[in-house]
Amino acid sequence: MTWDALPVLWQDALLALAWLAPALLTGALVLRGYAPWPLVRAILWRFRGASALFVLLIAVSVGMGIGLLAQERGLRRGTAQAADKFDLVVAAPGSELTVMLAAVFLQPSDMGLLDGATYAEIAGHENVSIAAPLAFGDSFGRSPVVGTTEAFARYLSDDRIDGRMWRSAGEALAGALVPLRIGDGFSPAHGAGDGAEADAHGDAHLTVVGRMAPTGTPWDRAILVPVEAVWQVHGLANGHAPERALQIGPPFDAEYFPGTPAIVVRSEALWATYALRSEFTRDRETMAFFPGGVLAQLYGVLGDIRQVMSLMALVTQGLVAAAVLLGLFILSRLFRRQIALLRALGAPARFVFAVVWCFGAALLLAGAVLGLGVGVGAASVLARVVTARTDVLVTAPIGWSEIHFLAAFVSVTLLLSLLPAAVVLRQPVAQGLRS
């Protein structure tokens, strides 16, 4: 069986074992035939203050490295999840990144509009199950007000809606983080942020009739309204001919369609989504793209940053390893007399070597294990901060790459701690007894 044929879990577990193998092999060779634990325990207890400080330093250093690596992956997963419901976005030609930021992450931006004929062609395509126009531009407090269709609101929330769906242009659905309750009324402000004009839409008043379950995306902060409501409050046609002026949702009349900056398109099959992308990518007319694809390109660029972060973490761990080595030299000076006494009593050189190495290994392993805990904590705190600031649900559990990182650190430092143990053996016994 080849490596590639193995399940991913097996590959990860075997890789972790491979990284740990040098440490395990070293331990087995150094400790073969000896049980220095009581003596090591006594030394640890005798120098408990210095040992505890040493363990703490290792733990913080390892934990920060692990936390940062886990956070980067968590951010990637969180943003990918935010784009999960946006299979395909069709917009006027321009920057895919700008449209993605507007449609998926609700970042305001100026965009060209697609007309009613284009919308009708997309919505009427045999492979399209949802074609939702989006209408931005208004807000209530920190919450953007987004016009769309019932089908998209249900798809976005997986149909988990408390209360009920809107039935008229005066009703709205609140995202999970919107500070409005079912039954509350509000007037949308024109624009967003500090410059929003609170009374620009005059007597427009909407009532919240439902609340969507959390989605872990910036849409949790949004208030969804029928797209007709956004058009109406801006003094535009509401997408329907006068004889159907009260209709909510598609089909829209192309002649009365004021325009939309983006259409979210869903298809039941992946191949059909790609076919739609091909069909609606037209020079100077429309641009169709996958937000997931744009994010992947972004991750590709950010991949370099991840490499830099990994390198920084490795450099940090290298510095820690050097500090560990230096620390072990210093610590071994602390119990130089005891070691000299052991040797004077006839303890074999390899036993003394095992005691000193085992002491260093105990500190390193304790620091590494504690560091894993610190890493979990650091990743969790960072994830909460990022979630609060972006409304993108970021979770950063420790993964195999962090385990591999830790295993490599343990192996390298346990190998390096052979050096102080060897140096201790080279010191003259008589000089040690006098110290």
Next chain:
Amino acid sequence: MRRFLTAALLALPLPAIAQDHDDHLSQQGALHALHAWTRATDGPVAHVFVELENEGAEPVLIEGATSDISQGGALVAFRLENGEAAWEVIPAVPIAPGRALHLEPDALAIRLDGLTRDLHAGDGFGMHLLTSIGELDLHVAVEAANAAHHSHAGHMH
């Protein structure tokens, strides 16, 4: 004699340029293919990318590919799974009349499985694109392992 030599020297690169041009562009009926490429690899799998255009009046289905250097060639579609790239085998994708379909990184690709040799940057190999209107022969250029596009991307042919 001098004029003959000059003319001969000027004429020398032309076949090479023509050959290069032929390598980049292929055609089967109304289906045109431009700049087929893949990345250098010593692994068992390679993703091949190419720009396709249907200039006919009927849709053309892209179904997969075969190559002498691989055991199989499936049409695969990119998707993000928990923030990680994943490729899913799909049956076929139609190209509507007058439309283009770009097989490119983070989108669609032909996945060649079971490569029988390593692919080095600067190499090339033949591949037969399977379509509803027959096989389209392509010359696939091998680019650097971290390439994001064909080295002639953006050139008109």
